[in-house]
Amino acid sequence: MCAGGETIRDICRQSGAHVELNRDQNVSSLERVFRISGLPEQMQHAMRLISEKAGIVSNVFCYAHTHTPMTLTVR
Numbered sequence: 001m002c003a004g005g006e007t008i009r010d011i012c013r014q015s016g017a018h019v020e021l022n023r024d025q026n027v028s029s030l031e032r033v034f035r036i037s038g039l040p041e042q043m044q045h046a047m048r049l050i051s052e053k054a055g056i057v058s059n060v061f062c063y064a065h066t067h068t069p070m071t072l073t074v075r
Helices: 001-013 038-055
Strands: 018-022 031-035 068-073
Touching: 001 018, 001 038, 031 038
Parallel strands: none
Antiparallel strands: 018 031, 031 068
């Protein structure tokens, strides 16, 4: 992920989801926690993009049928 939020803005633009990086002091420097909200398809797309950017091979599925925000932790 790059500094200044450019990557997050790109992910928001591409997916249509709202993505925030949690900057909680308690999170280790090797871990990033993202809060993702939007339609289920948008959240799934955002999680897939984040996983790709982080170099993680992952099958991300969103089973939510509501607009409940989700959290993705990347290590």
